Amino acid sequence: MKKYILDLEVVQNIRLHANYVLIKMTHAEPLPEMVPGQFAEIRIDGSPTTFLRRPISINYVDKSKNEVWFLVQLVGDGTRKLAMVEPGELVNVVLPLGNGYTLPQNPGAIKPLLVGGGVGTAPMLMLGSELSKMGCKPTFLLGARSSKDLLQLEDFQSLGEVYVTTEDGSMGEQGYVTQHSVLSAQRFDRIYTCGPKPMMMAVTKYAKANDIECEVSLENTMACGVGACLCCVENTDEGHLCVCKDGPVFNIKKLLWQI
Amino acid sequence: MADLSVNIGNLKLSNPVMTASGTFGYGKEFEDFVDLEKIGGIIVKGTTLHRREGNPYPRMAETPMGMLNAVGLQNKGVDYFISEIYPQIKDIRTNMIVNVSGSAIEDYVQTAEKINALDAIPAIELNISCPNVKQGGMAFGVTAKGASEVVKAVREVYKKTLIVKLSPNVTDITEIARAVEGAGADSVSLINTLLGMAIDAEKRRPVLSTITGGMSGAAVKPIALRMVWQVSKAVNIPVVGLGGIMNWKDAVEFLLAGATAVQIGTANFIDPTITVKVAEGIDDYLNRHGFTSVKDIIGGLIV
Ligand SMILES: Cc1cc2nc3c(=O)[nH]c(=O)nc-3n(C[C@H](O)[C@H](O)[C@H](O)COP(=O)(O)OP(=O)(O)OC[C@H]3O[C@@H](n4cnc5c(N)ncnc54)[C@H](O)[C@@H]3O)c2cc1C
Ligand SMILES: Cc1cc2nc3c(=O)[nH]c(=O)nc-3n(C[C@H](O)[C@H](O)[C@H](O)COP(=O)(O)O)c2cc1C
Ligand code: FES
Numbered sequence: 001m002k003k004y005i006l007d008l009e010v011v012q013n014i015r016l017h018a019n020y021v022l023i024k025m026t027h028a029e030p031l032p033e034m035v036p037g038q039f040a041e042i043r044i045d046g047s048p049t050t051f052l053r054r055p056i057s058i059n060y061v062d063k064s065k066n067e068v069w070f071l072v073q074l075v076g077d078g079t080r081k082l083a084m085v086e087p088g089e090l091v092n093v094v095l096p097l098g099n100g101y102t103l104p105q106n107p108g109a110i111k112p113l114l115v116g117g118g119v120g121t122a123p124m125l126m127l128g129s130e131l132s133k134m135g136c137k138p139t140f141l142l143g144a145r146s147s148k149d150l151l152q153l154e155d156f157q158s159l160g161e162v163y164v165t166t167e168d169g170s171m172g173e174q175g176y177v178t179q180h181s182v183l184s185a186q187r188f189d190r191i192y193t194c195g196p197k198p199m200m201m202a203v204t205k206y207a208k209a210n211d212i213e214c215e216v217s218l219e220n221t222m223a224c225g226v227g228a229c230l231c232c233v234e235n236t237d238e239g240h241l242c243v244c245k246d247g248p249v250f251n252i253k254k255l256l257w258q259i
Numbered sequence: 260m261a262d263l264s265v266n267i268g269n270l271k272l273s274n275p276v277m278t279a280s281g282t283f284g285y286g287k288e289f290e291d292f293v294d295l296e297k298i299g300g301i302i303v304k305g306t307t308l309h310r311r312e313g314n315p316y317p318r319m320a321e322t323p324m325g326m327l328n329a330v331g332l333q334n335k336g337v338d339y340f341i342s343e344i345y346p347q348i349k350d351i352r353t354n355m356i357v358n359v360s361g362s363a364i365e366d367y368v369q370t371a372e373k374i375n376a377l378d379a380i381p382a383i384e385l386n387i388s389c390p391n392v393k394q395g396g397m398a399f400g401v402t403a404k405g406a407s408e409v410v411k412a413v414r415e416v417y418k419k420t421l422i423v424k425l426s427p428n429v430t431d432i433t434e435i436a437r438a439v440e441g442a443g444a445d446s447v448s449l450i451n452t453l454l455g456m457a458i459d460a461e462k463r464r465p466v467l468s469t470i471t472g473g474m475s476g477a478a479v480k481p482i483a484l485r486m487v488w489q490v491s492k493a494v495n496i497p498v499v500g501l502g503g504i505m506n507w508k509d510a511v512e513f514l515l516a517g518a519t520a521v522q523i524g525t526a527n528f529i530d531p532t533i534t535v536k537v538a539e540g541i542d543d544y545l546n547r548h549g550f551t552s553v554k555d556i557i558g559g560l561i562v
Contacts, residue, residue, distance in 0.1 A: 003291040005531060043529065051324050051476060052528055094292075094531065223319050223326060224528040228284035230304075230330045231319035239312055240333055245288075 036127035037100030047081035073119035107136035117195025147171035261545035268420040268445030272299035279524030280358035292531035300354035320457035320466040325476030349379035382420035403438035414443035433493035448499035491517025507540020
């Protein structure tokens, strides 16, 4: 897919809670085609300690409003500065980058589970939306530290069943996503996941044990985002591949994770 | 519009802006963003005789106004380059230059010889910052003798423009530059990355898998500029300046310090269109100051 470097205009910046913002951006021209699982490299101006762009997943594309959404967790100087953008401001963004999740060939016959942990729920919204548009009803399993870290729940609920785990038990079942009862109560044909690496490894273990097709989205630290610098590599059955260009989505069969 | 063309040995550049090896892939990675033909030269990824997997992840650490990398020359080897990549890039209408690395003199020689046969590659850039396996892993480029030996050997088989890229991790870079000139190089480019280190205090661990890595980006510019200035006074061959160039003004400073051309590396990550912007910025600068050719400002520092 052709990549663009664009100055996008901030439409809305919503503080979902202390550590998360949802930033909606638009452009005078129609936004480029983007698929679920792809990401953008966002330039962060005015943060002296932020030298490189920051990779952020495409959270959702609202075609009717020509908007692209980014869900951002505030972890360091870069994301904290980004969280301060105001409506009307321009943000320089390179997108769309990487490869998205593999959508099913026979959507009507597939029952997919979308597992998101923490800010890793971000790409699941667009993925769930695309799947449901294809006639493939998504089930979501979302994990977070506590109820306040569960984001965009209503959006997820409008697309399919939502199951929740929290570490403190403040919502849904207490524990980690891979401990949720839905995994033993129902059979899924395909798993898509994004989140902290330990969570994705646990999901991978579950998928392998139950012989379920599974794709994960990796977050290796990046410099260029376009496959030029080879900084973001993951060890795979083909040797070192770039997460930015050959991923960020990988089938678990390609990865050499010791599980 | 001023005349932006410059020559490096027999190599003719339409403008003095090139891309630095390892930061611009094979050019193709950036073709959605820039018209590659508007770049004076594209120096592709470091190429070695045999395939290299490079170092384990993590390979990158962001540092104040810069970054460290420990990619470790990951590439699929010169034969793969010739059969798979060369056909895809040979028709790009700019100077496509191959950066050659090795861990023994014979590796450099064989790689250079194979690339010498490629019509659409008018020059190579020899990366002598690599560890010499036979000499206990000390880089070729840190002694005048080591640098001179590898350049002499390659010069015998390589007939086109030979640029030698110098390591800044030495006591006196002018000594190495003179040795390389004496060994038959057509040009020197500098600087390669500076050896650095990053630590994650919370984890009490190094950030990079290799503990130390090569530093690049804006933070290294003053050092690079100083070295370009010193080397351009020490040798008679053209100097290609790089290290921390983020905009046209930085590039003009390198030209004034004595560089005939410049390379842009890390800045491509922040603005993938920066190469063309720098070339345009140099043109504006020349027009504003009434110069008709970029050659008029090379080494033009008033001291
Ligand atoms: C393909 C991809 C998609 C991503 N999508 C999103 C997204 O949709 N929303 C979102 O909020 N974040 C996302 N991230 C992570 C995001 O890029 C980092 O959180 C961000 O770069 C941190 O920048 P900073 O300047 O705020 O923090 P820094 O000052 O750079 O780092 C602060 C802390 O965050 C940790 N950190 C830095 N980079 C990462 C990383 N890549 N992953 C995890 N921890 C990191 C550091 O170890 C450090 O402890 C994504 C990363 C990738 C590679
Ligand atoms: C990710 C990365 C990979 C690099 N790989 C190579 C390489 O293969 N060969 C080489 O001679 N220099 C390599 N370099 C060094 C650059 O070409 C350049 O000398 C250095 O980054 C300084 O320039 P800059 O500050 O403009 O980036 C690499 C630099 C980076 C950041
Ligand atoms: S970040 Fe440069 S290759 Fe992936």
